[in-house]
Amino acid sequence: MSKLDNLKKLQRELEASVDQLPLGNTAEDIVHGEGSVDAEVMFIGEAPGYHEQIQRRPFVGRSGQLLRKTLIEVNLPPEKVFISNIIKARPPENRDPTEEEIEAYKPFLNREIEIISPGLIATLGRYSMQKFLPYVKISQVHGRLHKVEWNDKTIFVLPMYHPAAGLRSTNVKQSFIDDFKKIEKTLLWIGEQQKTIKFEEKIKDSLL
DSSP: OOHHHHHHHHHHHHHHTGGGSSSOSSGGGOOOOEEOTTOSEEEEESOOOHHHHHHTOSSOSHHHHHHHHHHHHTTOOGGGEEEEESSSSOOGGGOOOOHHHHHHHHHHHHHHHHHHOOSEEEEESHHHHHHHOTTSOHHHHTTOOEEEEETTEEEEEEEEOOHHHHHHOHHHHHHHHHHHTTHHHHHHHHHHHHHHHHHHHHHHHHHO
């Protein structure tokens, strides 16, 4: 199966499981990730809000508009990006997700990450950051690339502020934009690292 087929299969399974999951009652309550299955960058936010629930698309409200506007400004085209959330249905009154809710949707997000297999994961806000970096504060690590061992593989994670926080604070908004400007160079660096790893693995195999 292709990556797109696998992603569609995952989405069907998620909708079929909605009555066993918190926050959702019908398949229409689910907000899937959106973007290219060959994305270089996967953005992971917190949870859908009102506008996301209505349109069944991630990041289409005010904070989503800031995210998408910034993507254009830093020349990250749609074919390089996949956008998702740790929770796939809207919490009441847009409250923070609970640990139980995060855990319930975790298998679906994990499979989504496995399918997309991005070069870089950019977490938006502390809840998605804590999935990979559970013991740090976002104010201390935002915009700094982290090499993380996750599910028996090495991944690269760039913690960023959630765009909603940028709407509440001019300083945070500037940090949000500045961190976005680092993504292009970060992807180039990651690409060089992966080439080195593949070369070393090839040499190692030839010696066996």
